[in-house]
Amino acid sequence: MPSGIMKFTNTIVLIILVLISVSCGGNQGSRDADGDQPIRILVTTGMIGDIVKNLVRDRGEVTALMGPGSDPHLYTPRRADLARLSQADLIFYNGLELEGKMVEALKSQRSRVPVVAVAEELGDGYELIHGGGAYDPHVWMDVQGWIAATGPIREALVAMDPEGAEFYTQNAAEYIYTLTRLDNYIRNIINNLEQERRVLVTAHDAFSYFGRAYEVEVHGIQGISTESEAGLRDINRLVDMVVEQKIPAVFVESTVSDRMVMTLVEGAGARGYRLKLGGELYSDSLGPSGSNADTYVGMVLHNVQTFVSAMGGEYPPFQAVQTGSTP
Numbered sequence: 501m502p503s504g505i506m507k508f509t510n511t512i513v514l515i516i517l518v519l520i521s522v523s524c525g526g527n528q529g530s531r532d533a534d535g536d537q538p539i540r541i542l543v544t545t546g547m548i549g550d551i552v553k554n555l556v557r558d559r560g561e562v563t564a565l566m567g568p569g570s571d572p573h574l575y576t577p578r579r580a581d582l583a584r585l586s587q588a589d590l591i592f593y594n595g596l597e598l599e600g601k602m603v604e605a606l607k608s609q610r611s612r613v614p615v616v617a618v619a620e621e622l623g624d625g626y627e628l629i630h631g632g633g634a635y636d637p638h639v640w641m642d643v644q645g646w647i648a649a650t651g652p653i654r655e656a657l658v659a660m661d662p663e664g665a666e667f668y669t670q671n672a673a674e675y676i677y678t679l680t681r682l683d684n685y686i687r688n689i690i691n692n693l694e695q696e697r698r699v700l701v702t703a704h705d706a707f708s709y710f711g712r713a714y715e716v717e718v719h720g721i722q723g724i725s726t727e728s729e730a731g732l733r734d735i736n737r738l739v740d741m742v743v744e745q746k747i748p749a750v751f752v753e754s755t756v757s758d759r760m761v762m763t764l765v766e767g768a769g770a771r772g773y774r775l776k777l778g779g780e781l782y783s784d785s786l787g788p789s790g791s792n793a794d795t796y797v798g799m800v801l802h803n804v805q806t807f808v809s810a811m812g813g814e815y816p817p818f819q820a821v822q823t824g825s826t827p
């Protein structure tokens with residue numbers, strides 16, 4: 501081959517290699533050099549979305565697949581969800597089998613972009629609850645658990661966008677400050693509740709972390725996943741407990757059918773005990789927008805205040821902190 505053509509070919513190869521390396525750099529989802537391309541972040545639940553939004557603010561666009569009222573245990577990805585997954589730069593999900601029917605679709609993105617199972621990466625400092633042969637995924641019910649969840653999210657953001665490291669770390673500190681105040685608030689108002697009133701009966705076993713953190717005895721009518729149905733024997737056992745301990749109220753959940761809870765109320769009624777419905781709790785999704793429970797803090801406040809007032813307790817308002825006022 502004449503040397504002129506050799507040189508020409510080498511130049512072409514070099515140009516192609518340069519083009520490939522440039523496009524790969526852009527592909528991995530890092531912000532572009534001007535910083536005007538927000539990271540496209542996909543999350544499964546609104547609770548995870550709340551952490552991510554508080555950390556990324558205008559450096560990313562956050563989309564939650566499962567909206568208010570969606571049950572993550574039963575959620576099956578639709579075609580549009582699969583398209584969204586394939587367009588995301590970074591993906592966060594809860595893990596611990598919460599998104600039982602989505603795990604395959606989520607994991608299939610791992611060869612392309614970072615996919616982080618937040619509740620599986622909490623670190624050794626946070627002890628997961630094990631029950632019924634598996635880990636309980638409902639970690640957000642303990643505010644300390646959700647503080648731990650900001651760790652892996654911050655780390656993944658910093659890895660993807662190192663220039664924003666200081667920004668993410670500062671935002672995480674502000675968010676954790678608010679959550680720490682929320683955690684103390686819950687502890688205080690539940691401490692003021694009489695010991696025998698600290699019993700929470702709900703539609704499914706979502707509140708074990710809440711119970712452990714705030715010393716409340718919890719009973720879910722259905723199991724940890726809403727896929728399992730409660731048997732008649734379980735219901736009768738709960739009716740006995742409610743009547744014997746004179747529990748004033750039980751609670752329905754926004755993502756779970758209230759059929760089992762109504763069966764419990766009727767069962768108590770048949771025994772001559774008037775069991776009240778204490779209200780609706782948000783267990784596995786945030787509330788609808790504009791509902792006061794459309795943020796993580798709002799959701800947790802709604803749950804704890806609904807519980808405390810149905811149990812005959814009282815509470816002062818929670819003093820929200822303005823963004824940027826970390827001491």
Ligand SMILES: [Zn+2]
Nearest residue numbers: 706724725784
């Ligand atoms: Zn659940």
